[in-house]
Amino acid sequence: MRKLALSDEILLSIQQPARYIGGEINMVVKDHSRVKTKFAMCFPDVYEIGMSHLGIQILYSMFNSREDVCCERVYSPWMDLDPIMREKKIPLFTLESQEPVKNFDFLGITLQYEMCYTNVLQILDLSQIPLHACDRTESDPIVIGGGPCAYNPEPLADFFDLFYIGEGETVYFDLIDRYQENKKAGGSRKDFLELAAKIPGIYVPSFYDPEYNEDGTLKSFTPNNSHAKEKIRKQVVADMDSVGYIENPLVPYMKVTQDRVVLEIQRGCIRGCRFCQAGNVYRPLREHSLEYLKRYAYDMLKSTGHEEISLSSLSSSDYTCLEGLVNFLIDEFKGKGVNISLPSLRIDAFSLDVMSKVQDIKKSSLTFAPEAGSQRLRDVINKGLTEEVILKGASEAFQAGWNRVKLYFMLGQPTETTEDMEGIALLSEKIAETYYDIPKDQRNGKVQVVASSSFFVPKPFTPFQWAKMCTKEEFLERANIVRSKFREMKNFKSLKYNWHEAELTVLEGVLARGDRRVGPVIEEAYKKGAVFDSWSEFFKNEIWMEAFETCGVDMDFYTTRERGLDELFPWDFIDAGVTKAFLKREWQQALKGEGTPNCRQKCSGCGAMGFGGGVCFETRGKDQ
Template sequence: MNVNETLNSLLLRVEKPARYIGGELYSVVKDPKTTATRFAFAFPDMYEIGMSYLGLQILYHVVNREEGMACERVFAPAPDMEQEMRKAGLPLYTLENKTPLREMDIIGFTLQYEMSYSNILNMLSLSQIPLRVKERGEEWPLIAAGGPCACNPEPLADFIDLFLLGDGEESLPQLLKLHGQWKREGGMKKEFLERAAKMPGVYVPSFYQPVYDEAGALTEMKKINSAAPERIEKRITADMDSDVFPQKSIVPLISVVHDRAVVEIFRGCSRGCRFCQAGMIYRPVRERSQERIFEIAQSQLCATGYEEMSILSLSSSDYSGIEPLVSRLMCLCRERDASLSLPSLRLDSFSFRVMEEIQGYKKTGLTVAPEAGTQRLRDVINKNITDNDIYSAMEQAISLGWTSVKLYFMIGLPTETYEDLDGIAEIAANIVELAKKANGGKQGRFHVTVSVSNFVPKPHTPFQWCAQNTREEFEDKHRYLKEKLRKVKGVSFHYHAADTSHLEAVFARGDRRLGEVLARACELGCHFDGWHEHFRASLWEEAFSKTGIDGDAYALQARDEESILPWDMLDYGVTKQYLQSEWRKAQAACVTDDCRHGCTGCGIKRLAACEMEGSL
């Protein structure tokens, strides 16, 4: 089948056909005949989401600059396109060469969120590739995966040949190089996997066999191939100033979620919020130098012509030279008629000064994330923000003319009571009062949005042992807050669906037995579960009941600290002992200081130098 011809006959029948054509500026099309290893970077969500993901741009760049390997892209087609493709028998293809995925050497899925797992299977099915590792003989491509959710890869272990743990910018080209050598020598798949397993940061699930006791508890991850290591350490890119950052990133032809130039200013976070997986698994903090950031920003803006530029990190204000950096970037953007966007700034006086300067009269919404409604609960989760911080920031915002504020909270956090929920409503009401006071008793246009998400315990965090709230508990809390906040004028309330959060918790801490459920869910037609318009809870229920697997247990049961967890053999730097001590401190509502005030002993120093330790 000629992909191009078939595509042309169906593209006009689908919404936003440009999602499926490739051809963007700085996309790289290499000749398949002269490329030893062809890699497909697969993003298991729509084009507009995937193209906003910086990791794609980085990996695309580091692979395509090498000879003998190519990185092409593929995204999950929207349901309308999927239907057309299935009808026409058109297999999923790469955007660059329009090559069917089954003809690629390696397909690498990025695991950004658990709710995209069904899309991974669906994309394999659309590629006409057998789902399970054991069903794929020598003729089929290798399927790899990486990204944050690879820190508990077990629910996907039946489908993925190998996982890359940690930062990918060094390990992916190494893996592809290894593949090129192996291909030249003409070996079997298993030989390649054995060689790959010796590479740091590579986890080959088929080399390990989970053992369960009679009660169904995991007792051991038994090594069944001598090439496999006992423990696998995540990879860490030490030097942020090297040339791994793309300056000519692909410029999409259609508008995508984040349609702008972007520079990552540092990786990792030293704050130690206990619910936050990113804060634990991306350690240590590694800053990019101001010079290098500026250089990248400048060349990116010139090369792409973007009208907006953004900096990226887990907590921008923590960059050690944030003030001079922002001043320089503001100058640069002004010269080029571009706007500057500064996400995740703490609301201190510097931030307000900057926002005044870059936004002027156009004041977009202001966002604060107290995460919990009382100081006690904020201490439990180690979110280092006080009532005073919140209110003084709001006072400043109001005096500078902001009329819309967004507050982010989580519910269902460990030790939470209804008093903590009352705290959420109080904060919202107090902010409205502040606005009235500043406005001579009138509220005017001032508006507060309270957005609540449901807490999901994640692996490699101090909360990995705790039970999630049941869906009913979440729904009761939603109702309670809705009722409370309904009484406060000028406040609107948003919350996430409980069943999605539940399923997220199941897969976040799931084990290999969930593979059956995933395969069944895919068969039943589950896809785009992160999109509320596509998520179908009833199909998932059917998948669990048909496979006889109790999903609830994964989310709702508290784990014993002594128990063996499916991800115990994956070393992300932070030790289990440290997580345990943080879990105990949480239950006692004791805080742990930001480690820039002094090392707190998380364990990352076993794997890498920690340059920010004690820097404050």
Template sequence: MRKLALSDEILLKISQPARYIGGEVNMVKKDPSKVAVRFAMCFPDVYEIGMSHLGIQILYDMFNRRDDVYCERVYSPWMDLDPIMREQKIPLFAVESQDPIKKFDFLGITIQYEMCYTNILQVLELSQIPLHAEDRTEEDPIVIGGGPCTYNPEPIAPFFDLFYMGEGEVVYFDLIDRYKEIKARGGSRKEFLEQAAQIPGIYVPGFYDVTYKEDGTIEAMTPNNPHAPQTVSKQLVMDMSDTWYPEKPVVPYLRATQDRVVLEIMRGCIRGCRFCQAGMVYRPVRERSLEELKRLARTMLKSTGHEEISLSSLSSSDYTKLEGIVNFLIDEFDGKGVNVSLPSLRIDAFSLDVMSKVQDVKKSSLTFAPEAGSQRLRNVINKGLTEENILNGSAEAFKGGWNRVKLYFMLGLPTETVEDMQGIAELSEKVAEVYYDTVPKEQRHGKVQVTASTSFFVPKPFTPFQWAPMCTKEQFLERASIVNHRMKEMLNKKSLRYNWHEADVTVLEGVLARGDRKVAAVIEEAYRKGAIYDSWSEYFNNDIWMKAFETCGVDIDFYTTRERSLDEVFPWDFIDAGVTKDFLKREWANAQAETVTPNCRMRCSGCGVRKYGGGVCFEERA
């Protein structure tokens, strides 16, 4: 029997001890003494969130299919365990073997969201690994960052030995093989990093120097090591039906955020929304074959015992074989107690027909994401959704028995006016009116409920809006107040609900999203003063962050409200993310002209990703 890293006494003191003890269904067990490379895969958040992440499940399965590699998992200790580990000097440990992370060859951290940056420092410190890459010795693991936030790694660059740009299935084995060879002959940490820097998609921050202009913007980012390339190119899987996918995913003891089988049906998106980083950096669209999805569905449901299966993508309605996979799931598992979940659907007749088959109408609500309150602003952001689409979709849904609708919007978008803000309330009112106009009184399931939610806009790297200024906290709250006031003036106000995101969190996210290396000092200072689990509203402390900016002499407005010139050098310009800067500039100009760009299946916009070959770019067009 394994010896647990935490004593029974500690396990009895903390909530959810199952987060730390391992032993789950499909957990991989190997003898650590019989492998050449040990890899700790980290999600810097609580276990239930990390266990829901598909990317880690894919890499965990892929690594562990190699006999010479043992990949284990580690998550951020929750707030009740963290102080105990510090007080008793218990090193952070892997779930599988319970061995200290410091003993591993690699610590791979997936970085999904800027607000987890202080948790990365928590993981490093509790692992007894120096926070700064430059302070690590031959005895420390190689710390790797991956995930969407690596498309601007600079605010956390000092804390990482290297970053992997793109999809992990492509060159990770090259990286591990080079490490294994260098380790076997007693080579140094620096030699490995130099070898790693030559692998496409690998970025070693220590091999680059950044110089600044007098105004604080970047003058240049220059390699200081001959092995480091000037440009780092993202890596993509092009054949989605001939790649790694976990047939036996680990099943958590606890109810995770996504406690179900996840079928990834495609990557990328054809839509081109100008605010959406994922829609830009995950281009081009690549689909899994229908036959492969059928095989995976049968295999994974059998290996996990899950009673729900979910289709995963950025826009499931754009999967060309959607009808085929949905009908298969309904026919194959009908009467077997398996629920089918279909997120990311555009609300059209087919989607509503499908949802009526797979959802309990009485329990579910439908979700639309108009993003903006007026058609003018939807054209600015290239949403590709008209008011007619929204109202017709609502009418079809209400006829089908739904009476609850959620509408998602953003406030603070470029060119936004008071009329656009008030349009959020007015569109919500129109949706409510459709219910009463469409559904006869005797057929209504109670009153309609329309819930409008607004997040606040954050400009992200590699989007056409990367040049856009951002609102201040006060401006965000003023805009939310305008929407709230207009909501209360609506005729159907009792059927309308309105809520909005935290403005101070959004401002911080904006700094971390477009920040440079100078921001790293702020992150470290905030962590030292107690910032942790910043994505959890009950633990976020804005005062700590504001003091950290002041202590470090870093100006928030420089990274948020300042307008960027088209020729400014960005911290992430050394990355080739597929889409070209010229394309993003054209789309920024189109946004200001309120010009809609057709989606990728209608017309190629010349974004730059054709060079990868395959995907939507190379489909036959009618």
């Protein structure tokens, strides 16, 4: 019987005590005295969010497949428990063994979203681990970061011993082997970091020195240790079927954000949207075979008892065996009360046919992501979606019985004009009109079109990394232009428009494009009380503004300043597959409003084919 780290008195005084007690179905508990390496895997957000993250589940299963390794989980304590732990000096603990995180060999933190950066410091602080890597002793865990935000690790460089650049199934076991060898040989913490630096994809921030020009731009970024590499090359699984998946997914006893089995069908994307970081850094596209997916779908549903399975990818419609997989799932599970979720579909006749088979049309809404209101701007961002295709898809959906549509747009993208902004309302109106073009006796009640705007952030390793951002005031002005246009629409009562928080977006831009000088701002904001910044009810912009002022850091330098093509970026030491030359070419084509074919139409020479596998190899030699 495990002894819980929190007393009954504390558990009864907080919301959702199930967040902290573990004991979930398929949880793995190992005897610490029988393993050589203890790895605490952290998602720096509340349990319900972290338990829905596929990457954590994959790594948890992978690490625990080794007899000499135990992997346990830890999440950010919610705002009710956090002060209690500080007051009573309770060290942060893992769910499986309730052991303090500070007693583990590794603390691995997934960096999924920039607005979780203060939660990273909360995790370290509550774990009683020094915030700065340089202050840690031989008895402290090795703190390692990974995930999409690790493609610009510099704002967090001072807080991490290592960063893992790429996909977790590739070199993590090599890293653990080096750790065990170093420990057996009596090596120091620095000895291990030097061994780790030799492993492809591993970045040790303390082994590099940035130097800045008088104007604040980065002058150079050079290794200060002979073991450090000039370039860190991301690690990619070339053959997706060569790695195992999740045999027995964790099943929580409380409701979480995604309470279902998640089946990853492919990685990467062929589409080349110029604002999308994931579509660039996860290239090339690599698919799982149909037989592989059939096996894991069956095993996971059987081992969890879940009643829903979600097919995960950046663009599900591009999976070449989608029809076969969906038909298998329908034949195998539909009669057993299992629902099938298909996110990230392009709305066409095939997709609608598939969704009509697996969704209750009366209860569900369709999602389109035009991203821009005009065709001109969709060409700039290389969305590859025409108004004709959008309206045709909407019409077919309405005829099939749907009457609710969600539309996702982005405001503030490069070259955007008032006409582009107003086009959001006009396109929403045209979609509503397609519904009323259907004979009245064939309609399914009233139509509802909900349009949402996020605000544009130029992310690293995208063609738009050279673009400038809007200010908070400019974002809100653009949202008001769109809102005003919506009020002019004939079908206004059937339309709804909302937008993201502008202040949050501006801060996200600084954290996404920042360098090491942003690290002290994150720390200062945390010490002033910033935590759970991704949650609207806890985000306090004034705390961040004070932190920037205290640290003497100019936000505009990272946001509203347009970059020169020859500028050295803080993330340029990472080889993410797509070359800087390709991204420059795409940026220049964007400014001219010219599109680029997707990877299946023609290889554009982005550089990702050098990482093995994927759709790029299918076209190699044919279209170059």
